[in-house]
Amino acid sequence: MRSWTNVLLAAALLFTTPLAVRAANALEPPPGLSSRIDAIRHRGVLRVAVLSEFPWLIKNPSVNAAPFRGPAWRLAEEYAHRLGVSIETTPVTSDDKVSILASGAVDLSIAPLLVTPEREAVVDMIPYSASAHCVFGLADNPKVAAAARLDDLDQSAVTIGFIVGTPQGAWLQKRLVRAARDGIPGNLTDLATGEILAHRADVVPIDKFFFRMLQRKVPGLASVPKDCLASQELPVSIAMAVDKGQPAFLDWLRAVADSIKPEVDAEMARTVQAGP
Template sequence: MNFRKQLSAIFVVSFLVLVLMVTGCSNPAPNQNDSEPKNQPAAEDSWDRIKQEGKFVVGLDDAFAPFGFRNDKNELVGFDIDLGEALAERLGVEIEWQPAEWSGVVASLKTGKFDAIWSGMSITPEREAEVNFTTPYIGSAQVIVVLTDNNDIKGKEDLAGKVVGTQLGSTGEVACNKLEGLKDLKTYDIYTEALNDLKTGRLNAVVTDDVTARYYFQQQPGTFKILDDILSYEPMGIAVRKEDTTLLEVLNQEIESMIEDGTYKTVSETWFGEDMSQFLDD
């Protein structure tokens, strides 16, 4: 009986081995081309879709005054908002503003959450590696802000051993990371939180762009001051995906037209009291 069981087991195993060998032999040899990348469909250019749908979706930080922020009625207002609305009207489309977390705004653009980023965004080599920018529509500098009565901090060298704040994911954070000897660098979702902490003494200084800083100075006159040290000069542009070349061309053309016909000047004087295009490089 045991012998019969052993014989049966040997037969079953031999049969399975034979089946596997036959199956393996019947499979076609792998195609050498399978390992090669397949042709991908042509990248979409969003401008055709925007024209068809009649809607231009734009990502922004909606707490970044004076570029885009909420007023007392929770309405979205600002320099970028007025300029964007004017541009959309010229193109014959509706603009839809979509608030986004700034630290992930580039990733959201690349995954198609919106068509562009228009939010006082500084043009940097790191960002240019991931997205394309329009020609600059406004320029700014990263500066150091302290309380008006602070006479201990006169320049960036005096920030050693100090607590400094800036916005998370901003070029202000990049500038802060180059400062030596900071006691601590605190990052915030919005600049107003950093300035509030500066005002209450939780921070010794805040690094932000001078355009934003001067706007807040108007809201709280006599509270803050800007030091003479400029950490970096950074023109700002509208960001689009790398493949959206036609959209980029259209935006560049309209920005140039708005500067030439005075539309830009009218919007700029509303928010800054002067025509900011005069500070752009030719």
């Protein structure tokens, strides 16, 4: 005679197994779950678009090391490991790091991507990191030198420079409403550094990690706040991307990213500490 314990156990398995199977499939996807994953396994290669950008993805100069380092590469290595394949890299530029996905030339773009509504409309994104912004200007500019925080720049005597139509430009205009404005044309990846050097603007916005590199290339710059890396102004998500229409592949990529988040965060911290 079947015991009530066995009946209840069978009922519990009936309702919990699909969830457990989906979770397991996300980390160890079986054949047939995703045509993209099946194709990657069949060819034995995960094809990724790459663009070196500190601190998320940095090209290694040594031929004896992995071709890249940083949290994006750590995550790409995990994807390849779980699928039992190698990684094939395709260099891209700021202009085609998203559009290459529609061509089918790569499976995944690990070029660091700022998450924006415009990008989310054309690709599916896998967030794995974050950043924030500060502003910078000439260190010998009295307005910049006197400013300890962003609020100190919210005055009519200050001119803010920005790229028209970018999230950074929109944020800065709302953040410093009293400041005079110097908007110039460009795209999402451009910096209005020329406005600073030409003395047309006092400060312009920049990703807090990019400022460290720019400061090395262009002497005489200073940030507000003084420690740009500590800024939490305009926080943004950084992501990888895949072409739309691949829900099972997307779910698996996001599940793996979630499962090794502490490792990805640790790699980010090491990369920032080591520098470009």
